[in-house]
Amino acid sequence: MSDNYFEYGETEMQYLKSVCPSLSEVIDRYGVIKRKITPNVYIALVDTVVGQLLSSKAARTIYGRLETLAGKVTPEKVNKLSVEQLRGCGLSYRKAETIKDITSKVLSKELDLEGLENLSDQQVVKELSSIKGIGEWSAEMIMLFSLQRKDVLSYKDLAIHRGICRLYGLESIEKEAFEECRKRFSPYNSIASIYLWQLSHE
Template sequence: MGAVKTKLFEYSQDEMDYLKTLDPQLGGMITRIGRIERVIIPDLFAALIHAIVGQLISVKAAETVWDRMQNRFEEISAYNLAQQTADDIQACGLTMRKANYIHAISSTIAEGDFLLEELRDLPDREVIQKLTKLEGVGQWTAEMLLINCLERKDVVSWGDIAIRRGMMKLYGLDTITKQQFEMYRQRYSPLGSIASIYLWHISFVD
C-alpha cells in the first residue's frame, strides 16, 4: 500500500535569525519555541487533493479523511482517482461537493488538460492564477500548495483562520483587519512562509 510520501519544509537557522530581526514579538516566540518541523507533501497532485480535503474543516478531521483515502485508494494519483466514482471518494468522509471537485480535477489532470508539473517553474502569483481556474480551488487552497508542496518562502494566507488567530494571539488583538494583516505580512517578507509555520503553532497552543 503506497502511502503518500512526505518531507519537512526546509528552512535554515540563518532564515530563522533574520525573521527574528523583522518582528521582535515573533522573534521572541521563535526563540522560545525553537525549530518547528512542518511536514509537507512534495507530490503536486497529492498535495492539491490534501489541500482540498482540508478546506473548511479542522486539521484533525482532514487527517482522518486523508488517512481513509490513502487506505481505500492506495495510490493518490490523478489516474487512479479519475477511475473512481464521486460516490467512492465521498465515502471517505467528504461532502459530495468536494468529492465531485476531486473527481473532476483528477480527470482533468489525468487527461492532460491541466499540466500540474508546470507550476513548479512559475512565480507564486501565476501558480495561484492557474490553480484557481480549477473548480473547487480557491486562493487559500492554492496558497497551501505553495507552502505545503512547493516550499515557497513568502506566503501568509489571509484566508487561513488559524494564521489570523495566531496573529491575534501574538499581538494581543481581539480582532484583525485586512489592513493590519497586510502590515504584518509585509513585515515578515521575504520569509512569510516561515512566519506562517510559527503562527499556526501559536494558534493551536494555549
Template structure:
C-alpha cells in the same frame, strides 16, 4: 517524512526585523511541519479536508488512498469512480471537485510540472481556476507542496489569531496585516509556522 525547510537565514532575518517575533521563535524553538511534495495527492487531500475535523479528514483520506490501491494518481482516482469515492465518507460535491482535478490533469489542461516554474501569483491563478480550490487552499499548497518561502495567508484565521496574540491587537484590519506581511517578507512562510504555533 519530509518537512518544510527553513534555517538560520530565515530565523536571523525575521528576528532582526521583529523583536516580538524573535522572542517567540526563541521560546518555541525549531518547528517541523510535514510537507506533501507530490502536488496531485496534496490537491485531493486539500479538497477532502475542507470544513471537516482533522480526525475525520485523516480517515477519509486513508480510505481514498486504499481505494486507489495505495497510489493516488489522476488515473487511479478516475478509475475508482464517483460512487465508491463518496462511500469513503465524503460529499458528492467534493467527489466532483476531485474528479474535476483528475480530469484536468489527465487531459493536460492542468500541468502540475509547470506549476513549479510559475511565480506565486500565477500559481494562485492556476490553482483557483479549479473548482473546489480557493485562495487559502492554493496558499497552503504553495507552502506545503511547493515549498514557497514567502506566503502569509490573509484567509487563515489561525494566522490572524497568532498575529493578534503576538502583538496584543484586538482587531486586525487588512492594512495592518499587510504591514506585517511586508515586515516578514521574503520569509513569510517561516513566520507563518510560528504564528500558527502562537494561535493555539
C-alpha cells in the same frame, strides 16, 4: 514512507528576528518547528479537498479510505473510481466532483502540476483557484505545504489572524495592518506563518 518537512534554517530565522522583536521571542521559544509537507502536488490537492471544513481526524479517516479504495492515490488510479465510489469514502458530492475534475485536468495536461514550479506565487494562486472547489486559501496552502514557497502569508487563514493578534496583543487585525505584517516578514512569510500557527494554538 519517510516524512518530509518544510525546509528553513538560521538564515530565515535570523532575518525574521531582526525585523520583529516580538517574533524573535517566539522563535527563541520554539526553535526550528517541523511542519510536514506533501511534495506530491496531486496528493496535496486531493488531501486539501478532503480536509476542507473537517477536523484533521475526520479528514485522515476519509483519506485513508480513499487510499485503500484506490490502492494508491494517483491520477490514473483515482480516474478509475466513480463519483459514487468516492462518496462511499465519506466525501460530499461536491468534494467528489472536485477530485474527479482535478484528476481529469491533470491527466489531460490542462493542469500542468510540474509546470507550477516555473510560475510566480500570484500565477500559482490564479492557476489553482481556477479549479472549481479550490479557492485562494487552498491554493496558498498548496504553495506552502507542497511547493515550499517561502513568502506565503494567508489573509484568509483564521489561525494566522489569531497568531498575529497574540503576537502583538491585538483584539483583531484589519487588512491594512495585515499587509504591513506581510511586508515586514517578506521574503520569509511562510516561515513566519509556521510560528504564527504555533502561537495561535497556545
